[in-house]
Amino acid sequence: MKRAPVILGGKDLEVEEMLPPAEERTLPHKWLPKEATSLYADSKGAEMYLFKTAEEKVRNHALSQVKPGLEVMGFLLGEVFTHEGVEYTVVRDVATTDLEATSVSVRFDPEGFESLFDSLECARFRYVLVGWYHSHPGHGCFLSSTDISTQKGMFDRAYHTALVVDPIRKEMDAFCLSNGEVRRRKFLVYWDEFQNPYYGESVRPRKIRM
Numbered sequence: 001m002k003r004a005p006v007i008l009g010g011k012d013l014e015v016e017e018m019l020p021p022a023e024e025r026t027l028p029h030k031w032l033p034k035e036a037t038s039l040y041a042d043s044k045g046a047e048m049y050l051f052k053t054a055e056e057k058v059r060n061h062a063l064s065q066v067k068p069g070l071e072v073m074g075f076l077l078g079e080v081f082t083h084e085g086v087e088y089t090v091v092r093d094v095a096t097t098d099l100e101a102t103s104v105s106v107r108f109d110p111e112g113f114e115s116l117f118d119s120l121e122c123a124r125f126r127y128v129l130v131g132w133y134h135s136h137p138g139h140g141c142f143l144s145s146t147d148i149s150t151q152k153g154m155f156d157r158a159y160h161t162a163l164v165v166d167p168i169r170k171e172m173d174a175f176c177l178s179n180g181e182v183r184r185r186k187f188l189v190y191w192d193e194f195q196n197p198y199y200g201e202s203v204r205p206r207k208i209r210m
């Protein structure tokens with residue numbers, strides 16, 4: 001039987017102490033833009049760990065709309081943990097829905113939120129909404145003024161990440177708000193012990209009817 005997952009709001013969030021994914025099972029994203037690389041010069045942990053399968057869904061979703069030249073977007077679902085006093089998030093999955101998109105914008109319907117999560121099919125995790133992703137086909141990874149408004153309006157917690165992907169330039173980067181200002185966020189792709197990181201499976205985000 002399939003049941004909807006529990007999507008927790010940030011309010012009652014209990015942040016557990018947890019070891020982040022082991023270093024040998026993490027890598028910086030292969031599409032990281034040049035200007036982001038200085039953040040990755042040390043071997044310090046990341047603020048966000050993106051599960052390999054979720055990463056593939058985001059990338060394939062963006063790539064699937066390269067031909068029509070449309071933006072895509074969706075939500076990052078996962079967990080918030082702390083380790084030695086430092087908070088980090090783990091993105092386990094992503095979800096999307098039908099979008100009204102153009103090459104420079106994608107419509108974000110707050111009313112769609114509830115039904116979106118109601119209809120999610122996986123019940124194995126108690127997910128927290130930890131951010132959102134969207135694409136900038138051909139114009140690089142940054143947060144536009146509209147994106148910043150979205151971030152401030154809906155994703156203003158420290159653990160909220162805005163993941164941006166450019167499927168044409170082949171770039172992916174992450175951002176967050178820090179004291180009301182946008183800054184880049186270090187994120188690493190990780191995989192579970194039983195997964196072969198080089199196995200090129202093709203996955204797409206779930207399409208949810210609303």
Ligand SMILES: [Zn+2]
Nearest residue numbers: 136143144147
């Ligand atoms: Zn944007």
